[in-house]
Amino acid sequence: MCTLKVISIGKHFSSTILFKDVSFVLNSGDVVAITGWNGSGKSTMLRIIAGLVRPSAGQVEMFCDNKPIPKKARRQYVGMVAPALALYDELTALENMEFFCRVRGVAYDRKSCFNILERVDLVKHAEKICGTFSSGMKQRLKLVQALIHKPPFLLLDEPGCNLDSRGIKSVKNIISDQRTCGITVIASNEKREVDYADSIVNLSN
Amino acid sequence: MGRIKVMIYKILLAIWMNLIIAAVFLYVEPAAGFPGEVSRILFFHVPMAWVATLAFLLSMIASSVYLITRKVSADFLAQSSAELGFLFCFLATVTGSIFAKATWGSFWNWDPRETSIVMLLMIYGAYFVLRSAVPDHEKRRVFAGVYSILAFCTVPFLVFIVPRITSSLHPEDTLNPAGPGMDMKTLIFFLGSLCAYTALFVWMLRLKVRMLRIMDNEQGVKFKI
Amino acid sequence: MFALTTLVAVSFSIGSFRIEESQRPFLYAVLLWIILVFSALSGLSRSFVKEQESGTMDILKLSARPQAVFLGKLFFNLSMLGVLELIIVPAFILLMGYKIKFPGCFVAMMVTGGLGLGAGTTLVAAMIAQANARGALFSALSFPLLLPLIITAIKGSERAAYGISAAGWPEVKIAAAYAIIMVTVSLLLFPLIWEE
Numbered sequence: 245m246c247t248l249k250v251i252s253i254g255k256h257f258s259s260t261i262l263f264k265d266v267s268f269v270l271n272s273g274d275v276v277a278i279t280g281w282n283g284s285g286k287s288t289m290l291r292i293i294a295g296l297v298r299p300s301a302g303q304v305e306m307f308c309d310n311k312p313i314p315k316k317a318r319r320q321y322v323g324m325v326a327p328a329l330a331l332y333d334e335l336t337a338l339e340n341m342e343f344f345c346r347v348r349g350v351a352y353d354r355k356s357c358f359n360i361l362e363r364v365d366l367v368k369h370a371e372k373i374c375g376t377f378s379s380g381m382k383q384r385l386k387l388v389q390a391l392i393h394k395p396p397f398l399l400l401d402e403p404g405c406n407l408d409s410r411g412i413k414s415v416k417n418i419i420s421d422q423r424t425c426g427i428t429v430i431a432s433n434e435k436r437e438v439d440y441a442d443s444i445v446n447l448s449n
Numbered sequence: 450m451g452r453i454k455v456m457i458y459k460i461l462l463a464i465w466m467n468l469i470i471a472a473v474f475l476y477v478e479p480a481a482g483f484p485g486e487v488s489r490i491l492f493f494h495v496p497m498a499w500v501a502t503l504a505f506l507l508s509m510i511a512s513s514v515y516l517i518t519r520k521v522s523a524d525f526l527a528q529s530s531a532e533l534g535f536l537f538c539f540l541a542t543v544t545g546s547i548f549a550k551a552t553w554g555s556f557w558n559w560d561p562r563e564t565s566i567v568m569l570l571m572i573y574g575a576y577f578v579l580r581s582a583v584p585d586h587e588k589r590r591v592f593a594g595v596y597s598i599l600a601f602c603t604v605p606f607l608v609f610i611v612p613r614i615t616s617s618l619h620p621e622d623t624l625n626p627a628g629p630g631m632d633m634k635t636l637i638f639f640l641g642s643l644c645a646y647t648a649l650f651v652w653m654l655r656l657k658v659r660m661l662r663i664m665d666n667e668q669g670v671k672f673k674i
Numbered sequence: 675m676f677a678l679t680t681l682v683a684v685s686f687s688i689g690s691f692r693i694e695e696s697q698r699p700f701l702y703a704v705l706l707w708i709i710l711v712f713s714a715l716s717g718l719s720r721s722f723v724k725e726q727e728s729g730t731m732d733i734l735k736l737s738a739r740p741q742a743v744f745l746g747k748l749f750f751n752l753s754m755l756g757v758l759e760l761i762i763v764p765a766f767i768l769l770m771g772y773k774i775k776f777p778g779c780f781v782a783m784m785v786t787g788g789l790g791l792g793a794g795t796t797l798v799a800a801m802i803a804q805a806n807a808r809g810a811l812f813s814a815l816s817f818p819l820l821l822p823l824i825i826t827a828i829k830g831s832e833r834a835a836y837g838i839s840a841a842g843w844p845e846v847k848i849a850a851a852y853a854i855i856m857v858t859v860s861l862l863l864f865p866l867i868w869e870e
Contacts, residue, residue, distance in 0.1 A: 295869070296732055298587060319736055330729030347738035389733070516866060571818040578814050582805040592801050595863045599797060599819060602859050606822035606852055
């Protein structure tokens, strides 16, 4: 049982205010969508939750089994997909997975990696260099990268971008799987993706 | 400190500074063993170097405090102190160089003291460049703190290396404040000058910190609107 | 490449007999270290900028422990420096007719000097990757930090090559101490700039 508390978060860059006083609480099984105009700070909100950006005000708290997770340990609990996060172009898909398993301290095993790749239809391309991938294929691999350590907190920034109908279907499957074991935060304006969520946080208000 | 107290402080400081300057030129005799009047530079050069050292040390400590507590005021102190330290360090270099020309015949000859002062000027020059190159305020403060600690760790090495390479011409024994070379009158005015320069530094530091705080508040106000 | 170009230019214009015998120990040590430092800096500055440019910096922040990232980058930089020295130093010795009296001490000086170069600059590389005007900033920030090391290394190589009774060992020790201290301090400070 995990909990994510976002407490009156505000962010400004020098003199422009992005948003302020955003609060919400999520428990395992919840899926929330963050919506808002372009430039309203959806991606920044996700980056704040992931701990990549320091908020100007407020804080983010995470709990697992009622125990608070210290900031330094959060990367073990968070999986994130975002357009700005890139994989290593000079490695193959499988090597990328191996790299992320190793740095996260997850035991690397070829077979289970193939299983995950299966979920996003990438088995055929497992041994190809990532630099040659189309943007849709890269997006699929990014999804895989976020799931490698089975994170209870899954942050998806425009998960469906560049994906074809089969890719979108696998995103849907990933989100419904995540319902059984953790929290999902989606940042998107895509109607289809917003519909996956049970609640909506609109940053433009 | 209240306004009036600051006013009194300023006036006293001005009188004190002027008295010292007048006295060291008119009252104290030049030290023996130096050509002409050059030894009078002692009353200006040494306090400047002392203030520069003090300022850099203060800046380093304030930076560490900032990294631990993340209080913005600690960074204001670190930044102001570094800027003033740079100013005094530069003045000490110039006065030292003039003294070198007058006594040893050349402005610069890579004396150990000169080498280490150049190193300090380079470090803090780089420190200001770094500050100006990081747009994000918080990041800038952290980076500046990290850099000044890192730089501070390299300074002791100069102390090991430089004396192995050249020997110093810097007058220490002859003009050491506690040494036998300085008579009572000189010592009193030397210490007086040291106090005056330190007081001047404290006053300038307060001004600078206040200025940074006001500038920061202005930005804060913009954010609230 | 830069390293080889400089080396060829230097040895071509100076040759091995233009410098008087008495001047050689000192000037050769200076030239060798100037070539090494300048060619190393261009490569060292890239280590974190590369991650930033390809967009992998954030994903690395999300998945890896900061200490692991720092040590990884440090070892990469050190192996790069190792390769650079393996090419440059023998070539320099051959082209310039550099005679070395105490090869053991000389090699130790090269190794510790290289360690120091990598140790002193890795943290700076991590900082400039997140700042503006990266290339120029890197040398501006690195030089003051490297100055004690470079002076030591020049002195040490000079003594190892022409000194009496292996007098260069103290310099080797100073350079090693420099490398150890810089690595320790950088390791402590790195999480601060990484998690910003």
